[in-house]
Structures are given as C-alpha cells and as structure tokens.
Amino acid sequence: MSRKTVVVYLMSGRETPALAAAAVEGGADIVELGFPFSDPLADGPVIRRAAERALAEGMRTQACLDCLARTRELVDVPLVPMTYAALLEAYGWDEFARAAQTAGATSLIVADLPAGDRPELRRIQLVAPTSTDARVRLAAEQTDGWLYLVTLTGTTGARNEVSPALAGLVDRARAVTDRPLYAGFGISTPDHARAAAELADGIVVGSRAIEVAQDGPPALSSYVSSLRAAVDTL
Amino acid sequence: MSSAAGLYGTYGGRYVPETLIPALDELDDGWRAARTDDSFQAELDELGRTFAGRPTPLTRAERFAPGKRLYLKREDLLHTGAHKLNNALGQAVLARRLGKRRIVAETGAGQHGVATATVCARFGLECVVYMGEEDMRRQRPNVERMNLLGAEVRPVDFGTRTLKEATSEAIRDWITNVETTHYLIGSCVGPAPYPEIVRELQSVIGREARAQFVGAEGRVPEVVVACVGGGSNAIGMFVGFFDDPDVRLVGVEAAGAASLGTGHAAVLHGARSSVLSDGDGQITDAHSISAGLDYPGVGPEHAWLRDSGRAEYVGADDDEALVAFRDLTRLEGIIPALEPAHALARARELEEELVLVCLSGRGDKDLAEVLSH
Numbered sequence: 001m002s003r004k005t006v007v008v009y010l011m012s013g014r015e016t017p018a019l020a021a022a023a024v025e026g027g028a029d030i031v032e033l034g035f036p037f038s039d040p041l042a043d044g045p046v047i048r049r050a051a052e053r054a055l056a057e058g059m060r061t062q063a064c065l066d067c068l069a070r071t072r073e074l075v076d077v078p079l080v081p082m083t084y085a086a087l088l089e090a091y092g093w094d095e096f097a098r099a100a101q102t103a104g105a106t107s108l109i110v111a112d113l114p115a116g117d118r119p120e121l122r123r124i125q126l127v128a129p130t131s132t133d134a135r136v137r138l139a140a141e142q143t144d145g146w147l148y149l150v151t152l153t154g155t156t157g158a159r160n161e162v163s164p165a166l167a168g169l170v171d172r173a174r175a176v177t178d179r180p181l182y183a184g185f186g187i188s189t190p191d192h193a194r195a196a197a198e199l200a201d202g203i204v205v206g207s208r209a210i211e212v213a214q215d216g217p218p219a220l221s222s223y224v225s226s227l228r229a230a231v232d233t234l
Numbered sequence: 235m236s237s238a239a240g241l242y243g244t245y246g247g248r249y250v251p252e253t254l255i256p257a258l259d260e261l262d263d264g265w266r267a268a269r270t271d272d273s274f275q276a277e278l279d280e281l282g283r284t285f286a287g288r289p290t291p292l293t294r295a296e297r298f299a300p301g302k303r304l305y306l307k308r309e310d311l312l313h314t315g316a317h318k319l320n321n322a323l324g325q326a327v328l329a330r331r332l333g334k335r336r337i338v339a340e341t342g343a344g345q346h347g348v349a350t351a352t353v354c355a356r357f358g359l360e361c362v363v364y365m366g367e368e369d370m371r372r373q374r375p376n377v378e379r380m381n382l383l384g385a386e387v388r389p390v391d392f393g394t395r396t397l398k399e400a401t402s403e404a405i406r407d408w409i410t411n412v413e414t415t416h417y418l419i420g421s422c423v424g425p426a427p428y429p430e431i432v433r434e435l436q437s438v439i440g441r442e443a444r445a446q447f448v449g450a451e452g453r454v455p456e457v458v459v460a461c462v463g464g465g466s467n468a469i470g471m472f473v474g475f476f477d478d479p480d481v482r483l484v485g486v487e488a489a490g491a492a493s494l495g496t497g498h499a500a501v502l503h504g505a506r507s508s509v510l511s512d513g514d515g516q517i518t519d520a521h522s523i524s525a526g527l528d529y530p531g532v533g534p535e536h537a538w539l540r541d542s543g544r545a546e547y548v549g550a551d552d553d554e555a556l557v558a559f560r561d562l563t564r565l566e567g568i569i570p571a572l573e574p575a576h577a578l579a580r581a582r583e584l585e586e587e588l589v590l591v592c593l594s595g596r597g598d599k600d601l602a603e604v605l606s607h
Contacts, residue, residue, distance in 0.1 A: 038516045039398065039502060041405050042251040052392075060514040085249045086501040090515030112249045112504070128253040130412060135255065153253055154410040 004231040005029045005146075005202025006193070007182055008209050008224055009082065011036060011050040012064040013057060015213075017071040022217030023209070024075045027228030032109065032204070033071065035064040035083035042084075042111040044157030046207035061091055065103045072104025080124065082109040093121055107144045115139035129153050129165035133172055140177035147173060149183045149200060157207045158188035162195045170199045190230030197231040240426020243541060245534035248425040250405075250504045257412045262427045264332045269434070274327065278435075281323050285356065286313045288438065292446035297565040299582040299589070303451060306593040307443040309467065310570065314349050316595030317439060317467045318420060322349035324435035326357055329416035336360040336415040340404040342369055342397030342463070343526035343573065344376025345595055346420030351385035361385040364403040366396040369525045372603050394519050397463075397529045401503050421464025422533035425504030429533050433469045439592060440474020447590055456586035457482040460594065461577040462494065462547060463527035465536045467594035472545060482586070483545035485536065486577045488522035488555070493532035494540050494547040502530065508537040523552040523603065524572035526595075554579040556607055559597065571595035572603065 008023040009032040010016050020031045036051035036059055043051070059067070064081070071079060081100050088096045088110065100108060108123040115125045115138045125139035128150040140147055149170065152163035163186055173181050183196045184204025196203045205227060212223040240246045248258060268274040282288035290308045298304065309317035329337060337359050341347030347363040354361035363380055367389050370377050380387050393399040401423075408417040417424075422432040447455050458475055460468035462485040475481040487495055493508050500509035502517055510518045510530035522528040539545035550558075558578040563569045570578060574594045581591045597604070 038393075039402050041402060041409070041504070044406070048392075055516065060516070084501070086511070086515035086517070088515075089499065089501050089506065090511070090513060112251055112501070114248065114250070114252045114255050117248070126252045128251070130253050130256045132256055135252070139252070150251075150253060153412060155406050 004197040004234060005180065005182055006224065006227050006231060007032060007184070007202060007204040009034060009204060009206035010213060011047070011054050011210055012059050012067040013054050016067050017074050018217050019213050019220055020071045021074040022221040023224045024077050026221035026224030028077065028224050029202070030078045030080060031071070031075065032080045032082045033064070033068055035061065035081050035087055037084040037086055040084060040111070042155055044155040044207060046210055047156050050210045061087055065099055068100065068105060069103040078106035079104055080107050080109055081105050082111065084111055085113050093118065097121060109148065115142050124148050126150050127169065127173065129169050133176065136173055137176045140173065140179055143179060146180040146182050146202070147177065148204070149173065149181050150185045151183050151196065152186050154185065156185055159186035162187065162192050166196060167199055190226045193227045194230040194233065197234055203227070203231065240430065242535045242538035245507050245537045246426055246429060246505050248504060249501045249506065250425045251409060253409050254412060254425070258425055258427070260332065264328060265427055265431055268328055268331060277327055278324055282438065286319050286323060287311060289442045292443060292450060293568070294450070295562070295566050298562050298578070302582070302587050302589055304581060304589040304591065305447060305450065306568070306591050307439060307471065309439060309592060309594045310568070310596035314345070314352050315598065316345040316349065316571065317436060317470065318346040318349035319352065320438055320470070321420065321432050321435045321466060322346065322353045322418060325416065325418045325431065326353035326359065329359070329418070330357060332416060334414065334416035336411065337418050338362045338404050338407045338411070338415050339418045339420060340364050340397065340400040341420060342400065342528060343524070343571070344369065344373040344380070344599060345526065347385070347387070348376050348379050348383070350418050351380040351383035354385060355383045362407065363387050364390055364400040364407070366390045366394065366400045368395040369397065369400070373525055373599050374602065376599050396525065398517065398520070405503065421466040422469045422535060423464045423503055423505060423507070423531055429505065429535055432466050433473055433535065436466050436470025437473045439467065439470040440472060443471060443590060444474045451588060453588070454478050454481055455590040456588040457484060457584055458590045459484045459486060459577045459581040459584070460592040461527060461573045462487050462532060462536060463491070463529050463573060464531070465533040467592050469533060469535055471592045472539070483539070484580065484584070485545055485547040486580045487547055487549050488524055488527035488576055489549035489551040491520035491522045491527050491529060492549045493530060494536060495549050497530070505534050507532055507534040508540070523607070524555065524576065526571070526573040527576065548580055550576040550579040556604065559604060568593070569597040571597045572600045
C-alpha cells in the first residue's frame with residue numbers, strides 16, 4: 001500500500017514557523033496554517049481558544065501571511081492556509097488567494113465556503129457525513145488536489161474514537177472520484193490515525209496538535225512521529 | 235425581494251460548514267412546501283388566534299407624543315410578551331413537519347428563548363437554549379421562565395458572553411446534532427433560507443398594523459418606526475408597507491451596536507451583511523443596555539434596504555432609550571422593553587404627524603436593569 005499522508009494543523013503565531021519545521025521533521029507531509037477568525041463556527045473549543053489567543057497577539061491577516069512566508073523559508077512541504085470567509089471578504093477574494101500563493105501557500109481551505117460557491121476560488125473542498133452523493137461529486141470535481149473528509153457530524157476537536165461515519169463516507173467518495181482522501185476532525189491519537197488511515201489516504205490532526213505544540217517544537221515533532229509510525233505500519 | 239439563492243443584492247447567502255448544507259436544503263424544501271400548503275397557514279392562523287393572542291391591538295399614544303397621531307403596534311401584548319412568538323410558533327410547526335424533535339436556539343434578551351421554550355412545551359419538543367452569561371445576569375427573569383418551561387439554558391462563558399457567542403454556540407450544537415435537531419433562529423439573520431422564513435413569519439405584524447392604521451386614520455401612516463437588533467420585528471413591520479412607496483421606513487439601532495449605521499460588509503453567522511467589523515473582517519464588540527440590540531450583525535435584507543434607500547437607519551443611545559422607557563410608562567401606562575424604547579425615542583421627534591411604531595415587547599424583563607441606572 002502506498003505511503004499514507006499526515007497533515008498537521010497549526011494556528012498562525014510567532015512560534016509557528018519553528019513548530020511547522022518540527023512537524024515536518026516528525027513526518028508531516030502537509031501543514032495547514034490557521035488564519036484566526038473571531039467567530040469560527042466549524043471549530044470546537046481548542047481551536048477556538050487558539051484563535052482567540054492568536055488574535056490577542058495581533059495575528060491579523062497580514063501577520064498570518066508573514067508567518068506563512070517565514071514558514072515557507074523553513075519547510076518545503078505543501079502549506080495550506082485554513083480560514084473563514086470573513087477574512088477573504090475583507091481582504092478581497094482574489095487578492096487573498098494571490099497573496100497567500102505569493103507567500104508560499106500551496107492551496108487554501110475556507111471552512112465556511114461550501115462547494116458550489118465561488119468555484120473560481122481554487123481550494124481544497126470538504127465533504128461531511130451529511131453530504132449527499134451529488135455534493136460529494138461536486139466537491140470532488142471542484143477540489144484542488146485532495147478532498148478533505150470531515151469524519152463526523154460536528155466541530156473540530158478530539159474524540160474518544162474514530163467516527164463510525166468515516167467508512168461510509170470513504171466508500172461514497174471512492175465511488176465518484178480517484179482524488180486522494182484525507183480524513184480530519186476527531187483524530188488525535190496514533191490509534192485513531194491508524195484506524196482512519198486504513199480507510200482513507202491520509203489523516204489530518206488539528207486540536208491535539210495545537211495542544212501538543214504549546215509544549216514546544218520537540219514535543220510536537222515527537223507527537224507527529226508517533227502518528228507517522230502508526231500510519232506507516234499499514 | 236429575495237432570489238432563490240437567498241441573496242438580497244449582494245447580501246445574504248450561506249457561509250456555513252458543508253455539514254449544514256444538506257440540512258439547509260431540506261429546510262428550504264420544507265419551507266417552500268409549507269408555504270404552498272393551505273393547512274400550514276391555517277394551523278398558524280389558528281395558533282395565533284387561540285394560543286398567542288392575535289391580532290394584537292393598535293394603541294394611540296396621545297400623551298407620549300402630543301401633537302402627533304402616533305400609534306403603537308402592541309406586540310408586547312402577544313403571549314410571552316414579545317413579537318418573538320410569531321417566529322417561534324411558525325418554525326416549531328415547520329420543525330414538526332420536518333420530523334425534528336429537538337430544538338436548539340440562541341437568545342439575547344431572553345425573549346426569543348422564552349418564546350422557543352414556550353412552543354417546545356406546547357408541542358412536547360426537547361429544547362436547548364444558549365445564552366451568554368452577561369445576558370443571563372441582566373435578563374434573569376427570562377432565564378427563570380425558560381427553566382420553568384422545561385428548557386435547558388446553557389450558559390456561554392467566552393468572548394463577549396452575549397448574543398454573538400450564544401448564536402455561534404447554537405450553530406455549533408446544530409452542526410453536531412443536525413440529523414435530529416432544528417435550529418430555531420430568533421431573528422432575520424443566519425444562512426438562507428432563515429432570513430426569508432423569519433421575515434415571512436413576522437410579516438403578520440405589518441399586515442395587521444397596516445389594516446388597523448387605515449381603519450383608525452383612513453390612510454396609511456407617513457412613517458413607520460421599529461427597533462433593529464437582528465431586525466426581525468422591523469422587517470415584519472416594514473414588509474407590510476413595501477407596496478406603499480410614500481411610507482417612510484425608519485429602523486432604530488442602539489448607538490453602540492449600529493451594524494447598519496457604522497458597520498461594514500462582512501460575514502457573520504452564515505451570511506454576508508453589514509456588520510461591526512474591522513478592516514481584517516474580524517467581528518468587533520457591540521455595546522447596548524438592551525440585550526436584544528447588543529449584536530454586531532443585522533439581517534441581510536436590512537443592509538439591502540439601506541443601500542437601496544427604501545429604509546433608513548438611525549441610532550439612539552442608552553440614555554435616550556431610558557428616557558423613552560420611563561415616559562411611555564408614566565404617560566401611557568405601558569412598560570416597554572428597552573429594545574422598542576429605542577424606536578420610541580426617535581419616533582416622537584420625527585417631523586411627520588402620522589406615525590406607527592412597533593412596540594415589539596414588554597419591559598418586565600428589564601426592570602432590574604432600568605432601576606440600576
């Protein structure tokens with residue numbers, strides 16, 4: 001079986017370039033960079049609080065773009081800003097995409113801009129267990145590279161086990177696309193990562209990565225290594 | 235006025251996570267089916283008459299506004315004490331048609347929470363209401379009413395601890411429980427089709443008020459005034475006069491929460507509208523003595539009505555609202571909620587003689603707040 005992809009989400013901040021380098025050293029293939037929004041509807045408490053802290057530290061759009069550029073200097077894996085429509089609305093939709101690309105972004109994720117809206121904005125699309133087959137097909141057609149499978153019906157954050165809804169969603173997505181499928185939301189431990197990667201082509205960790213990142217780059221590198229090792233057993 | 239895409243000019247839309255899109259489609263289908271079903275309207279009319287107390291009267295406020303012919307549309311006399319019940323009843327009937335047995339709602343002043351708890355008690359639905367801790371403090375009687383009615387009130391203890399965060403938490407709950415749950419939004423905000431649903435369910439205010447005013451004065455008013463937080467009582471009133479181009483429509487915002495007066499185009503709670511926000515699109519804090527107006531956003535249709543010039547929006551500050559609150563109480567024997575007290579403050583100084591004001595709710599909930607000032 002081909003190597004599974006490990007995606008790590010980090011909130012933009014002063015320490016983020018070094019943290020991203022540590023995540024890549026630990027085996028991350030892709031790093032998502034959160035651009036914080038004051039009212040993040042898709043996020044559970046860990047990422048919401050991380051966004052509040054980032055905003056309090058002044059991580060507005062330009063500071064996040066600067067953070068992205070500094071991260072680009074340290075790592076050569078794909079970097080994907082993940083944010084909300086409000087930031088693009090204020091910055092200018094096309095201008096935001098261009099500025100992110102100039103700063104080193106590989107693509108973009110907009111958590112509250114569903115497939116079908118603004119198709120001209122190239123971005124990674126999300127599908128959820130509630131998505132109809134028609135919407136899974138639309139998202140797969142419009143997505144930029146891989147398709148982000150939201151494993152559960154809910155917000156971001158660690159759960160006790162991998163959502164039982166993931167298997168069905170993977171089957172439905174495979175039926176309509178050969179795009180890589182990376183599963184996120186609710187994945188926090190190596191066991192989760194292995195269980196999800198048995199079904200999907202890769203996994204995304206966010207809330208747990210942000211918690212571990214508070215202990216510094218070595219802790220994050222070690223955590224990502226444990227995920228890497230778990231999915232490499234497949 | 236709205237297109238199928240739920241747009242009002244460039245405002246509105248659906249800025250929500252993918253998880254909710256199928257539920258919004260289902261709601262949209264259910265709403266369109268209900269609207270064309272005579273039995274739906276008949277059920278709402280029956281509930282309005284026998285449960286809610288419709289039609290509400292129109293009262294002339296001669297001592298409050300001497301020299302004018304100023305009339306109050308008495309939504310304060312509706313069951314539960316505010317116009318919010320019109321919307322809650324309609325959406326509860328809709329939720330039952332959709333097979334949803336659990337209701338989640340947000341509340342600011344507590345009036346929408348009480349209305350939602352009331353209809354859930356009436357129909358035997360599970361009810362969870364999110365409310366900011368700051369609002370729970372200043373609207374204590376409504377928290378107690380919701381508890382009595384069997385609702386679970388969940389405090390929201392982060393951010394502004396008011397309506398903005400309560401709305402975000404209600405939406406997060408909906409994302410998590412979307413298969414069993416109907417989100418009973420309280421104002422004409424949120425992703426499509428909510429702004430349209432809430433406007434239509436509140437349009438009974440304007441429909442009745444126009445007929446009553448014509449009955450009293452033999453003509454339509456020169457100006458119609460309503461307070462605007464999210465804007466549901468105002469849109470329900472204004473829509474009754476869209477076909478009367480000479481009737482001036484005036485919305486009154488809290489001066490410290492003037493989404494239309496000082497806001498910018500931004501995205502909040504699933505829609506693009508005029509929002510208190512900074513240059514980066516981050517939402518900024520609103521401030522008002524009135525919990526129901528203490529919200530940085532507003533319904534997208536109001537933003538469009540402002541831009542098109544059909545309606546105009548002005549502000550009233552806390553002190554002006556308090557003066558109007560006391561005056562209406564002493565001069566007319568009607569204790570208004572602090573929210574419509576903002577509308578009253580501006581209405582009596584207008585140049586026009588024939589004035590219609592939406593008295594959207596009663597002020598019992600505000601006594602502690604008013605007496606402390």
